[in-house]
Amino acid sequence: MTAISGDRKRSSRLKEKTLDGYNFAYLDDQTKRMIRRATLKAVAIPGYQVPFGSREMPLPFGWGTGGIQVTASIIGIDDTLKVIDQGADDTTNAVNIRRFFAKTAGVETTENTSDASIIQTRHRIPEVKLKSDQIIVYQVPIPEPLRWIEPREQETRKMHALTEYGVMHVGLYENIAHFGKVTTSYDYPVQVNDHYVMSPSPIPKFDNPKMDKMPALQLFGAGREKRIYAVPPYTKVKSLDFDDHPFEIESWSECCALCGSSSSFLDEVITDDKGSRMFVCSDSNFCAERRAKGHKGPGLPRKLEIKDIE
Amino acid sequence: MTNVLLSAKNLSHHYGSQVGCIDINFDIYPGEVLGVVGESGSGKTTLLKNISGLLQPSSGSVKFDTRVDGLKDIYLLSEPERRLLMRTDWGIVFQNARDGLRMNVSAGANVGERLMAIGARNYGNIRNEATDWLQNVEIGLERIDHYPETFSGGMLQRLQIARNLVTKPRLVFMDEPTSGLDVSVQARLLDLIRGLVSQLGIACVIVSHDLGVMRLLSNRLIVMHQGRVVEQGLTDQVLDDPQHPYSQLLVSSILPV
Numbered sequence: 001m002t003a004i005s006g007d008r009k010r011s012s013r014l015k016e017k018t019l020d021g022y023n024f025a026y027l028d029d030q031t032k033r034m035i036r037r038a039t040l041k042a043v044a045i046p047g048y049q050v051p052f053g054s055r056e057m058p059l060p061f062g063w064g065t066g067g068i069q070v071t072a073s074i075i076g077i078d079d080t081l082k083v084i085d086q087g088a089d090d091t092t093n094a095v096n097i098r099r100f101f102a103k104t105a106g107v108e109t110t111e112n113t114s115d116a117s118i119i120q121t122r123h124r125i126p127e128v129k130l131k132s133d134q135i136i137v138y139q140v141p142i143p144e145p146l147r148w149i150e151p152r153e154q155e156t157r158k159m160h161a162l163t164e165y166g167v168m169h170v171g172l173y174e175n176i177a178h179f180g181k182v183t184t185s186y187d188y189p190v191q192v193n194d195h196y197v198m199s200p201s202p203i204p205k206f207d208n209p210k211m212d213k214m215p216a217l218q219l220f221g222a223g224r225e226k227r228i229y230a231v232p233p234y235t236k237v238k239s240l241d242f243d244d245h246p247f248e249i250e251s252w253s254e255c256c257a258l259c260g261s262s263s264s265f266l267d268e269v270i271t272d273d274k275g276s277r278m279f280v281c282s283d284s285n286f287c288a289e290r291r292a293k294g295h296k297g298p299g300l301p302r303k304l305e306i307k308d309i310e
Numbered sequence: 311m312t313n314v315l316l317s318a319k320n321l322s323h324h325y326g327s328q329v330g331c332i333d334i335n336f337d338i339y340p341g342e343v344l345g346v347v348g349e350s351g352s353g354k355t356t357l358l359k360n361i362s363g364l365l366q367p368s369s370g371s372v373k374f375d376t377r378v379d380g381l382k383d384i385y386l387l388s389e390p391e392r393r394l395l396m397r398t399d400w401g402i403v404f405q406n407a408r409d410g411l412r413m414n415v416s417a418g419a420n421v422g423e424r425l426m427a428i429g430a431r432n433y434g435n436i437r438n439e440a441t442d443w444l445q446n447v448e449i450g451l452e453r454i455d456h457y458p459e460t461f462s463g464g465m466l467q468r469l470q471i472a473r474n475l476v477t478k479p480r481l482v483f484m485d486e487p488t489s490g491l492d493v494s495v496q497a498r499l500l501d502l503i504r505g506l507v508s509q510l511g512i513a514c515v516i517v518s519h520d521l522g523v524m525r526l527l528s529n530r531l532i533v534m535h536q537g538r539v540v541e542q543g544l545t546d547q548v549l550d551d552p553q554h555p556y557s558q559l560l561v562s563s564i565l566p567v
Contacts, residue, residue: 149412162390166427170412170419173426176433177418177455242433 018106025072025105031055035073035228039219042230047196048160049143054226064097065223067120067139074135074219075101075118080108082116087124087265087282094122111285123186125207127264127286130216132233138201140222143229145189145199165197168240176245185250191238192231200237206249206265211237256281259290260297313375315340315481315513316361321370323356329537330356334370336532336542340480341511345528345545347519347560353537354517355485361515362402362483363392374399374481397427401474401482405489407466410473411458417444417469418454424477443472447502464495468502475506482507484516488523500526521564525549533557 018024027035031053038052057065075081081101085093089111097120098109110116113126120137130136146156149167159165168189175182188205192198200211201220211218211231218231231237241247255262257278264286266279281287316338323330331353338344346354359365361372363384373381376395384392396402404410411420421440422430430436444454447468458466467487474482487503488496504527507514516527524531524545531548533541533556540554552558 149415158389162393164393164427166429167423169426169431170415170423173419173422173433173436174415177416177437243431244434 019103022104024077025075025101026058027055027069027072031069032073035069038228039070039074039230042219042228043217043232045196046231046235047192047198047229049227049229051226052228054223057223058100059096061224062141064093064120064122064139066221066225066228067122067137067223068097068100068221069223070137070219070221070228071101071118071120072105074137075105075107077105077107079117080110080115082110082113082119082285083121084119084124084126084283084285085122087126087267088284090284112289113285121203123202123204124265124282125203125210127261127281127283129210130214132215134216136214136216136218138203138218138220140199140201140220140227141224142187143199143220143222143225143227145197160196163195165191165240168197169242172240172242172245176242182241182245182248188247189240191240193235194238197240198229198231198237204250204265205239205247208237208239208247209249213237252279254279255297256287257297257299259287259295261287261290261295313340314338314373314381315342315375316515317373317381318361319371319373321357321360321367321372323353323360323365323367329353330368331360331534331537334539336539338481338513338515340513342530343507343514343516343528345524345531346515346517346534347521347524347531348534349519349560352534354519354534356537357534358483358485358515358517362400363396364402397424398477399480401477401479403467403470403474403482403484403487405486407458407463407470410470411466413458416455416457417449417461420458420469420473421476424473428477439476443476444469446475446506447472448498462495464491464499467491467499471503471506475510475512478510479512481513481515484514486518487516488518488520496523503527521549521561533560 035052038050042048042050055069057068059065081098083094083098085091088094101107102109113128116134118135118137119126122139144156146159146167149170150156172182175184186204187199187202188208190198190200190208190211200208213234213236215233217233220229239247252266256264256266258280261281264281264283267282268277268279270277314337318334318336321334322332334357346357348354360367366385371383372385374384376382418440421443422436425436425439440454441451444451449465449468458469461469488499491499500523518524528545531542531545532539533548535556541548541557548557549561552561
């Protein structure tokens with residue numbers, strides 16, 4: 001009895017909250033099923049790119065169509081959605097995707113990382129450690145990490161199947177030969193579960209260590225390239241490196257100008273045309289929370305001095 | 311008597327009704343240089359592709375002396391095994407160096423790639439090997455970080471050879487390695503190949519239509535005509551005393567300088 005009345009309650013909530021004439025979360029149910037099948041396969045084979053029939057979405061390819069399709073097919077009425085773009089909750093891409101799901105699925109949305117059950121992201125993983133009841137969905141432009149060195153799809157698939165990943169190190173070799181260190185700073189290739197080499201989407205390599213043994217499920221959707229891949233919870237994710245040039249993440253000489261954090265990923269912001277700049281957390285929610293707790297950074301941007309340029 | 315390194319038995323290849331090569335038999339021994347000559351369309355390149363694992367022959371067998379299991383048919387090996395063989399024990403030097411090189415990565419990375427492909431993960435060691443091999447093929451060390459696009463034709467071909475020899479293969483296939491190069495560059499390249507082959511004891515199959523190249527490099531010669539082997543023997547013997555009418559024609563067609 002209670003179950004039935006619960007269902008009624010939910011369906012009436014669905015009716016009043018979602019857009020008339022659209023299915024729940026925009027996509028039709030057949031499409032959602034197809035995407036769920038691909039997602040299940042992806043979770044079963046960590047790091048393997050599963051082809052799927054990507055649909056046209058009401059925004060252009062490259063704006064997060066892959067991520068939106070994955071989110072649309074896993075989201076339920078009880079979910080709470082957070083969308084971030086470059087770490088921030090208030091940029092165009094994030095605001096619009098959040099509003100899209102608020103309209104079409106009637107779900108709760110939040111900017112608070114720990115309140116969200118699904119986090120769709122472009123370019124960042126939140127600074128707050130994710131939990132096992134959360135899912136993070138990445139928007140991926142180019143899913144194939146071997147693409148830049150091997151243009152043939154047939155050949156890259158074979159290389160994945162046979163774990164022939166020597167060429168991945170050619171890119172790192174080139175970095176060290178030309179610049180003395182690995183300069184690849186985003187979309188830094190990782191090997192998942194000791195088999196598939198995977199493109200982590202254009203997140204900074206600062207975030208790569210967060211993917212390793214992450215309690216949350218990680219799903220990746222590439223709309224234009226029609227691929228879905230996944231990293232199940234608590235799976236080993238290793239960034240590629242050389243024995244004598246181990247993997248390193250970015251570091252900054254400054255702390256966040258607003259919240260004073262020295263452990264988060266910082267964006268450099270130019271504040272005038274005279275060389276003044278400041279560093280602020282790229283994760284806007286993390287920064288705001290710290291400020292609410294009373295943390296303070298050095299604040300005002302400072303003038304650029306000659307010694308900084310040298 | 312040493313063991314056979316590669317053995318081709320009753321090898322035939324057809325492209326539909328077109329004939330590639332018919333009923334070819336030969337053995338290659340370690341350290342030996344085998345030349346394959348013949349006019350264009352005589353099946354030389356088809357034969358080379360057949361025995362180097364690039365193109366499965368219509369019938370017949372190609373066996374290679376693998377390090378672990380001895381003589382095995384390369385087309386009965388599993389694909390990972392065959393690809394491993396191609397990366398380690400074999401080298402393939404293409405006629406067009408651009409086919410065998412990665413043009414968008416530096417010379418050093420081109421040489422280092424095969425090392426990384428077999429598991430080398432120490433940058434310093436890879437760099438040192440690349441440096442050594444560039445020296446071996448007479449490419450200046452100041453060019454190690456330059457892109458192959460900036461190299462001359464002869465340098466490209468030498469770079470391709472370095473890239474192939476870095477894993478110390480036991481057998482190298484070369485398809486017209488000197489064609490398209492001018493005579494003086496050809497001479498230097500030939501000298502280099504001859505030096506490396508004898509110094510490292512690599513067995514080599516060289517396909518060429520240039521009898522001069524063959525005289526210089528190969529120990530044994532196979533003459534092909536319309537898909538068949540019409541004559542085979544020691545190089546000097548075949549070139550000095552050709553038996554088959556086609557070989558006689560071929561030898562007499564060399565332009566005197």
